Amino acid sequence: MITVVEVSSVRKDYGSGLDGNPFTAVKDVSFSVGEGEVVCICGKTGCGKSTLVNMLLGLDPPSAGSIRIDGLSPSADFFAMRGKLAAVFQTDRLLPWRTVIDNAAIGLEVANVPKDERYARARVWLSKVGLSGWEKAYPHQLSGGMRQRVAISRAFVTDPKVILLDEAFGHLDEVTAHKLRQDCMALITESRTAAIVVTHNITEALELGTRVLVLGKPARVISSHELVELRRLPDWAIKRDQVRSEIFRTIDSESFG
Amino acid sequence: MTSGIPQRTPTAPGAPLVSHAVNRYVRWLGSQRDTLGTAIVVIAVLLAWQFFGGYLPKYIFPTIPLAIEKFEQIITLKGTYVAIGQTLVRILGGFAVSASFGIAFGILMAMSTQFNFIARPLIRLIMGVPALTWVLLGVIWFKNMELRVWFFMFIVTFPITALNTYDGVRAVPFELYQMTRSLRPTTAGLLRFLIIPAATPFIFSGLRLSLSFSGRIAVFAEAIAAGTGIGAEMMLTNQLFDVAGLIGWTFILIVVLSLMDGALEVLERRWFRWRREMKD
Ligand SMILES: Nc1ncnc2c1ncn2[C@@H]1O[C@H](COP(=O)(O)OP(=O)(O)OP(=O)(O)O)[C@@H](O)[C@H]1O
Ligand SMILES: [Mg+2]
Numbered sequence: 001m002i003t004v005v006e007v008s009s010v011r012k013d014y015g016s017g018l019d020g021n022p023f024t025a026v027k028d029v030s031f032s033v034g035e036g037e038v039v040c041i042c043g044k045t046g047c048g049k050s051t052l053v054n055m056l057l058g059l060d061p062p063s064a065g066s067i068r069i070d071g072l073s074p075s076a077d078f079f080a081m082r083g084k085l086a087a088v089f090q091t092d093r094l095l096p097w098r099t100v101i102d103n104a105a106i107g108l109e110v111a112n113v114p115k116d117e118r119y120a121r122a123r124v125w126l127s128k129v130g131l132s133g134w135e136k137a138y139p140h141q142l143s144g145g146m147r148q149r150v151a152i153s154r155a156f157v158t159d160p161k162v163i164l165l166d167e168a169f170g171h172l173d174e175v176t177a178h179k180l181r182q183d184c185m186a187l188i189t190e191s192r193t194a195a196i197v198v199t200h201n202i203t204e205a206l207e208l209g210t211r212v213l214v215l216g217k218p219a220r221v222i223s224s225h226e227l228v229e230l231r232r233l234p235d236w237a238i239k240r241d242q243v244r245s246e247i248f249r250t251i252d253s254e255s256f257g
Numbered sequence: 258m259t260s261g262i263p264q265r266t267p268t269a270p271g272a273p274l275v276s277h278a279v280n281r282y283v284r285w286l287g288s289q290r291d292t293l294g295t296a297i298v299v300i301a302v303l304l305a306w307q308f309f310g311g312y313l314p315k316y317i318f319p320t321i322p323l324a325i326e327k328f329e330q331i332i333t334l335k336g337t338y339v340a341i342g343q344t345l346v347r348i349l350g351g352f353a354v355s356a357s358f359g360i361a362f363g364i365l366m367a368m369s370t371q372f373n374f375i376a377r378p379l380i381r382l383i384m385g386v387p388a389l390t391w392v393l394l395g396v397i398w399f400k401n402m403e404l405r406v407w408f409f410m411f412i413v414t415f416p417i418t419a420l421n422t423y424d425g426v427r428a429v430p431f432e433l434y435q436m437t438r439s440l441r442p443t444t445a446g447l448l449r450f451l452i453i454p455a456a457t458p459f460i461f462s463g464l465r466l467s468l469s470f471s472g473r474i475a476v477f478a479e480a481i482a483a484g485t486g487i488g489a490e491m492m493l494t495n496q497l498f499d500v501a502g503l504i505g506w507t508f509i510l511i512v513v514l515s516l517m518d519g520a521l522e523v524l525e526r527r528w529f530r531w532r533r534e535m536k537d
Contacts, residue, residue, distance in 0.1 A: 093432050
């Protein structure tokens with residue numbers, strides 16, 4: 001398996017936290033993600049997941065340690081990584097003055113892809129998320145679930161090597177979230193993109209991941225669970241429940257440490 | 258069926274035509290409330306004018322027919338249109354220069370802490386100096402009449418646009434900023450895809466304010482420094498004790514300024530197409 005993401009001993013300190021003192025948001029995180037793998041990262045609220053995502057995106061350099069994505073550093077090789085990394089955030093983050101298709105195609109527009117081509121490519125992804133016919137609509141004319149679908153097609157449109165989902169289904173109702181999660185997984189599998197799925201929903205992590213990493217607070221990997229083999233077993237449902245309670249216990253016991 | 262309450266549920270067959278028409282009429286009346294208020298004020302002013310005009314000497318306050326006669330006289334003169342043209346060119350030219358400079362200045366202020374460090378006190382200083390000082394400085398510094406007027410318009414209005422733009426850029430949601438950055442655009446791309454469109458509502462309010470200032474200042478400067486244009490014509494009526502002429506020119510000026518503001522409003526509405534559809 002080809003390694004696409006390599007995170008080694010990453011740390012993030014903020015010069016001043018909320019109380020003005022130096023603050024460690026991410027303590028020591030190492031893991032790697034291979035092609036076609038879906039690594040779910042879960043941990044408590046405030047344990048540093050989004051901070052980790054921002055470092056993976058290259059928006060914020062780590063204080064120590066290194067991140068390599070497809071051999072490059074997302075912060076140091078900022079522009080060289082254009083189109084290789086995509087993210088879906090908790091809220092859709094669509095630009096309200098752009099139509100659906102212009103939102104979906106923005107990653108290609110940034111890369112100076114000619115209009116016809118970028119619209120053609122955006123249309124393909126919009127149809128994959130079930131939004132054909134909505135190209136000319138504005139975000140406010142869509143429901144929350146539909147807007148998140150636009151955000152998903154925006155992420156896939158550049159054929160990224162790695163896709164990051166940060167609580168991407170977190171603010172949707174359960175039924176919509178479930179449907180969208182499945183559709184999104186199908187797209188990830190189909191495109192063979194490596195995916196990092198950040199969530200505090202353990203059930204979601206077990207539903208999506210080929211591996212689940214559990215983070216303590218401040219962030220460091222406190223346990224890791226391979227799911228590919230387990231999923232093949234006839235008693236997967238029982239195994240899954242065991243893993244879930246294991247993860248639960250791990251997070252819970254760590255809380256005062 | 259004539260209640261005028263907008264009906265959300267589908268109306269029963271047979272009745273809808275009437276109630277729709279009534280609803281639409283009521284809604285139209287509601288939307289015309291501003292116009293109605295304006296009409297009442299204008300009529301009241303005209304009545305008062307007619308009343309007092311009869312008691313005062315006509316060189317102090319002319320009657321309405323006299324003012325209309327004078328106005329007709331003004332608008333038949335070719336020189337009137339020359340003056341309007343001169344003023345228009347001055348306002349629009351000065352506005353264009355000061356607006357583009359102000360927008361660029363505001364964006365720079367918001368994007369560079371070093372620039373902001375110098376720019377904020379500078380703007381505060383410029384805005385703190387009395388307008389009269391700028392007029393007098395302009396007269397001393399510039400021999401050319403046009404330059405004097407432009408300088409004065411510029412120095413008064415560009416800080417307005419700059420500060421509004423600055424606020425607009427500062428108000429760009431951080432989440433959208435992060436999303437756009439994650440696409441890795443160049444700085445120019447970041448401006449084009451996010452910053453400028455996101456700041457546009459603020460920029461427009463700055464522009465409308467500074468256009469209205471530009472109009473007033475241009476005419477004021479024409480009156481005291483330039484010798485041509487609407488402002489100079491108004492100054493002339495003053496020297497001739499021609500109150501009717503003054504009223505006529507004022508009317509022309511109001512029309513010109515309103516048209517320009519209207520044009521900017523049309524642009525603003527076009528930009529806000531995406532927002533207007535939200536109300537439907
Ligand atoms: N720019 C910053 N300066 C100082 N502290 C910060 C900064 N950004 C985040 N933090 C702190 O770092 C910690 C981790 O935040 P982060 O958003 O990464 O958590 P999270 O795991 O994503 O939480 P959630 O599950 O609620 O999304 C928080 O305590 C937060 O207050
Ligand atoms: Mg988070």
